[in-house]
Amino acid sequence: MSDAVATPTLLYLVPTPIGNLEDITLRAIRVLGEVDTVLAEDTRTSGRLLQHLGLKKPMLSYHLHNEHQQVQRLLDRLERGERMALVSDAGTPGISDPGFLLVRECLARGLKVECLPGATAFVPALLKSGFGAERFTFEGFLPVKKGRQTRLQELAQETRTMIFYESPHRIVKTLTQLAEVFGPERPASVSRELTKLFEETVTNTLADLAADFGSRTAIKGEIVLVVQGAKIEKPSKADKYDEE
Helix, strand or coil: CCCCCCCCEEEEECCECCCCCCCCCHHHHHHHHHCCEEEECCHHHHHHHHHHCCCCCCEEECCCCCHHHHHHHHHHHHHCCCCEEEECCCECCCCCCCCHHHHHHHHHCCCEEEECCCCCCHHHHHHHHCCCCCCEEEEECCCCCCCHHHHHHHHCCCCCEEEEEECCCCHHHHHHHHHHHHCCCCEEEEEECCCCCCCEEEEEEHHHHHHHHHCCCCCCCCEEEEECCCCCCCCCHHHHHHHC
16 A cells, blocks of 8 residues: 655646636636635736635736746745645636746646636637637737737648637737738638627628628627638649649
8 A cells, every 4th residue: 555645736727717607617616715825817806706606815916917026936835835726817827828937837846736627718719610620729819019920921821720819909900911811701700708698709701800890889808719721722633643
């Protein structure tokens, strides 16, 4: 019989609902109740969720603008045995949200990290697009300025379904640029306000989507944009004979 003691998990990555508060797992609720501290992207947002769940926990702010300053302090506390849960405002932390740096440093120090399965925005958007989920690439947010055109050109011949995150005030610009680079007839799908009361998914060509959203007076909600991959043209018989 082994006397080995299991290494305790010190850092948990806990997905939180992207809209509908029912979309949280029983395990996530249990872990949030058991940890000593919750690391939150926005303590106000996470505070409302904890209140909804009937939990009261010490919270620390951990976001894109302070993560480099916070990591060393957090590692010191974790090494002393403090258990922490990392949450973002919505979805799974580390996906277009802070989390990677802390996880990497924890692993480098031999601290056990556990990621719970749960809500993330791109999965329902991908499945609702109807473009197929056998092979896809998650691109997150495109560069805002430097490197944007280069990235679009690189993706123009990507054959896998592509998934992007975008903000409401940039979606028209992005759709317009994609139509210019990928071609106006490339099929795409825009999902916004996923799991919320006014959830919407619109599937059309890039050109028609750009016109649709460009005509709206106001666009609200976080957006997931799914673009069908480039179609590979099969060589004709004449091409095949030429190759031979």
